[in-house]
Amino acid sequence: MVTEVEAYGGVDDPASHASRGPTNRNQAMYLGPGHLYVYRIHQVVCANLVVGPEGHPAAVLIRGGVPVEGDRTMARRRGRADxxxxxxxxxxxALGITIDDDGLRLDEVSGVWLEPGEPPDAIESTPRIGISRATERPWRFTFQP
DNA sequence: GGATCGATCATC
DNA sequence: ATGATCGATCCA
Structure with missing residues (x-):
């Protein structure tokens, strides 16, 4: 269950990887809705679901969640139980997403999919984490599961 | 070709 | 609060 996301735009969002136009790294952000933009940072990868129309970068960074099922698989991949x-x-x-999944459509990524769920009672909105520009925009969204 | 800087994580 | 640690990007 996804509990934490952040929104990123294009040239209108100074904190976005697409703020300075297309590059080799961010090209997946331009592929249109349903694509995955996966990037490497500090020996780790982070995954975004592209939501903007083709040619217009906008994506949702999936920042966190809690296991609903498959805890054991996730723990094995993580190498720890918590x-x-x-x-x-x-x-x-935990989901087995790698840099090789960058630019794929979500339905092309084996073992990963999206399902609708119950809307949470309250969604909190705060500034985005780990950025140095446009820090005032409350584009991080979380809820308590 | 070299300097800089992270959309992080784990541990102190 | 801090260090690890290496791509992508930017500027010569």
Whole structure:
């Protein structure tokens, strides 16, 4: 269950990897809705679901979640029994998402899919984590499961 | 070709 | 609060 996400835009969002136009790294952000933008940071990968139309970069960074099922698989991939998906890098490791999944459509990534769930009672909105520009925009969204 | 800087994590 | 540690990016 995804509990924490952040929104990133294009040239209009100074904190976005697409703020300075297309590069080799961020090309997946331009592929259109349903694609995965996976990038490497500090020996770890983070996954975004692209939501903007083709040619117009906008994506949702999946920052965290709690296991609903498959705890055992996640624990094996993580190499520990706790902190399975409480961070963007940990979530990718737990779900088996790698840099090779960058640019794929979500339905092309084996073992990973999206399902609708019950809308949470209250969603909190705060500034995004780990960025140095546009820090005032409250584009991080979380809820308590 | 070299310097800089992270959309992080784990542990102190 | 801090260090690990290496790509992508940027500027010569």
């Amino acid at each position: 902190h399975l998906a409480d961070g963007p890098g940990k979530l990718c490791q």
